[in-house]
Amino acid sequence: MLKVKINQTAPVFMQITLECAPGEVHALVGPSGSGKTTILRTIAGLNQAATGSIECNDQIWLSTDRSGRVKSSLAAKDRCCGFLFQQYALFPHLSALDNVIIALQNIELTSERRKQLAAQWLERMGIGQLSKRMPHQLSGGQQQRVGLARALARKPSILLLDEPFSAIDTPTRLGLYKTLAEIRIDLNVPMLLVTHDLREADLLADRITVIDQGISLQTAAPKTLFSKPRNSRVAELVGISNIFQGKFNSGELSWDGCNQLFSVVDKGKIPPHSQVAWVIPQSALSLHRESSKTGVTAIVEEISSLGQIAVIQLRIENSEIRITWEASTAEIKRLDMKVDGLMQIEMDANQIHIMPLRPINDPRRFQESV
Structure with missing residues (x-):
């Protein structure tokens, strides 16, 4: 179990409380500059929190008193974190195999055993045949698999993932999603995932924490978060x-x-x-053309078709209130919906x-x- 509680005003403002259980994927989402990566770096010991506590598997990684006096702090090298970066961070002068071996340098193993373990992790990532290639000879997805193998080679206590899938194409990303789903069962360690992609967080995470300007606003399961945000800022x-x-x-x-x-x-x-x-969620909205006592009259202002999905912007009649409705293009055709036309909106209170x-x-x- 990972437990983090950071409360500081400098050098970076942070009010963060979160927990991540073994085998859980816990996503951190929020706008750029909100402090998501800073949280990962602080957990890994690359940044020093002014006041707070970090505990992993009953081991104290950081403990300070209210004045900021450090009572206990493990060095980054002793925290046993697997850290996977957005831009791979591979050593360009080392082969794929040697990039993984370097993570095992401080472990008391023979050089031959390190080589065996590194090769096994590359095999597990599905790129064992590429072990001799240099980073520039690998695709983005292959480089990220090398980075993941390196992060896991030391059998870390936690796995920190800093937007690891944002720089790769969709098919490669889906393959890495599958790999992550497989290894989480075997590793059974807390996994913190920083992502800008809400769909990715919804797909991969058991829980999501929304971060804004260094503050953890809400932690919840994806379904709860998207239907019952704690406040208007979370909803935004x-x-x-x-x-x-x-x-x-x-x-x-x-x-x-x-x-x-x-x-x-x-x-x-x-x-x-x-x-x-x-x-009000999309599932609570329905549109029709017939007037009703319970419906609200609205004017269709814009219809934006996105393949098989259309996003419709409506304005409530005699007001400046606008409401967005999403539907299939087939539904738009069935309703004979046109810009400047009138529709009735029914809402499930x-x-x-x-x-x-x-x-x-x-x-x-x-x-x-x-």
């Missing part, structure tokens, strides 16, 4: 398109800018008469999720003037 960062505001009071939700009212169940965490943000507008862990509070 995970790509939820339909985010609105309203007032919530005793189960009734108003919609700012629209006369529509919804009956919404809350867990009792929202005070009466609170201004809230709210989201049971799937509406309400959130505080500006919670305590929203980093935007640091940008506000006093």
